Amino acid sequence: MKTSLLFLAATLVAVGPLSAAPMKALIIDGQNNHDWKNTTPALKKILEDTGLFSVDVTTTPPAGKDMSGFKPDFAAYRVIVSNYNGDSWPRETQESFVRYMRAGGGLVVQHAADNSFPEWREFNEMIGVGGWNGRNEKSGPYVRFVDGKLVRDMSPGSGGSHGQQHAFVIQARQPQHPIMAGLPAQWLHVKDELYDRMRGPAINMEVLASAYSDKAKGGSGFEEPMLMTITYGQGRVFHTVLGHGVEQLKCVGFIVTFQRGTEWAATGKVTQPVPLDFPTADKASVRP
Numbered sequence: 001m002k003t004s005l006l007f008l009a010a011t012l013v014a015v016g017p018l019s020a021a022p023m024k025a026l027i028i029d030g031q032n033n034h035d036w037k038n039t040t041p042a043l044k045k046i047l048e049d050t051g052l053f054s055v056d057v058t059t060t061p062p063a064g065k066d067m068s069g070f071k072p073d074f075a076a077y078r079v080i081v082s083n084y085n086g087d088s089w090p091r092e093t094q095e096s097f098v099r100y101m102r103a104g105g106g107l108v109v110q111h112a113a114d115n116s117f118p119e120w121r122e123f124n125e126m127i128g129v130g131g132w133n134g135r136n137e138k139s140g141p142y143v144r145f146v147d148g149k150l151v152r153d154m155s156p157g158s159g160g161s162h163g164q165q166h167a168f169v170i171q172a173r174q175p176q177h178p179i180m181a182g183l184p185a186q187w188l189h190v191k192d193e194l195y196d197r198m199r200g201p202a203i204n205m206e207v208l209a210s211a212y213s214d215k216a217k218g219g220s221g222f223e224e225p226m227l228m229t230i231t232y233g234q235g236r237v238f239h240t241v242l243g244h245g246v247e248q249l250k251c252v253g254f255i256v257t258f259q260r261g262t263e264w265a266a267t268g269k270v271t272q273p274v275p276l277d278f279p280t281a282d283k284a285s286v287r288p
């Protein structure tokens with residue numbers, strides 16, 4: 001018996017601790033004014049490449065079809081990733097999702113997913129700010145940086161717009177946050193839609209990074225939120241407005257912040273190191 005225990009101890013020292021099982025993540029898609037059929041597989045691969053996640057996908061019925069059977073088991077997952085912008089979910093499903101988040105669930109909102117559900121109060125509190133689909137001053141303030149300070153502007157006007165696609169610099173705003181720790185103060189993101197004039201409840205929201213929405217490109221003329229975290233009950237939300245299509249998802253800045261943001265939403269921590277190919281302030285970086 002003693003010999004067997006010594007052999008077991010030696011084996012554990014040799015191979016190290018057993019790896020923890022991957023966390024379960026769920027991507028929701030099925031309706032979107034963006035190319036969800038191609039971005040969902042890319043997002044799934046980005047997460048599974050970390051070794052931290054096992055990713056399932058659930059696809060809603062097409063727009064205008066019966067949604068009554070759409071009832072994901074949210075509680076089976078550490079984190080939900082929304083790649084969805086479409087018809088309202090059934091009331092029962094909405095209530096189930098609110099319970100999941102209040103009890104400590106994780107949510108990641110990617111790009112046009114923040115266009116969805118303008119009338120669903122709890123969802124809008126979860127995402128902090130959103131755009132389009134009738135959002136206006138009744139939805140909450142514009143949130144942007146003015147002279148380096150975050151302001152909440154209740155001026156009337158519609159929520160959500162963007163100018164022409166172009167490359168732009170991301171400015172870190174909360175460098176000590178686990179998602180941002182170790183990232184450069186600025187990095188160049190590839191040609192993408194730069195969302196601006198986003199508005200919403202902005203409750204318990206922290207802006208991690210911003211970008212300048214240049215009027216010359218059709219933008220707002222303000223530093224606009226690009227990466228955000230929100231707490232909702234005991235739940236954690238990571239919201240990225242980056243990543244219009246598959247080409248944008250190849251940007252290493254997007255990949256790394258999406259991976260780290262998802263880990264944080266799932267656990268409240270980030271264990272992933274910053275890779276050597278992370279972009280700099282004057283040079284973007286992409287992966288095949």
